[in-house]
Amino acid sequence: MTTWKIDPAHTTVEFVVTHMMFTKVRGRFTKVSGTITFDPTNPAAAAVEGSVDVNSVTTGSVDRDNHLKSADFFNAAQHPHITFKSTAIKADNAQHGLVTGDLTINGITKQVTFEVEFVGEGKSPFGTIVGGFSAKTRINREDFGLTWNAILEAGGLLVSKEVDIVLEIQAVKETVAETA
Secondary structure, X not given: OEEEEEOHXXXXXXXXXXXXXXXXXXXXXXXXXXXXXXXXXXXXXXXXXXXXXXXXXXXXXXXXXXXXXXXXXXXXXXXXXXXXXXXEEXXXXXXXXXXXXXXXXXXXXXXXXXXXXXXXXXEOOOOOEEEEEEEEEEEEHHHHOOOOOXXXXXXXXXXXXXEEEEEEEEEEEOOOOOOO
C-alpha cells in the first residue's frame, strides 16, 4: 500500500446547490488536508481520510460566505471542520469504484458514498510522484442540520436541499525510507 498526502494547492473541494430553483451556485473550500492509502493493484484495500476548514469557504460573495459560516449553515464557530473517513471500498477496477464512509458536517455524521476515479500518476517537475483522483456524491444538506431556507414568492425554495460535492484531488506519494 502507498500513502498519498493530499496537496491542498492542487486540490479542489467544491459543492453545487440550486438557487431559486433554476440557477446553479458553486462554492469551494480552499483549506483541505488528508491522506489516501491506495495501491492500483489492490484498490479494494484503499482508505481515505480528509478534512476541510469550514472558514475557508468561498463562493464569490463575502456576504454569502459569512452566512454559510454562521449557525444557519455550517456553524463554523462550533464545528470548524468537515471530515470524511472511509469505511468501505468497492472497486470496479483499478480506476473506478465506490468509497463509502462517515461524512461529518455541522457535528452530524452520516454515511455517504462517493463515486471515485483514479485518474493516474506521474512524476512532477520537482521529482515527486503525484496522483490524481476525482470523486463526486450528492447529499441532502438537511440530513446534516443545514436547514435554513426561504420560501419563494412564486413557490419553491431559495436553496435546494440536494448538494453535489465534487472533488478533484492531487496527492503526493509519500516516500518510505529504506531500512538497512
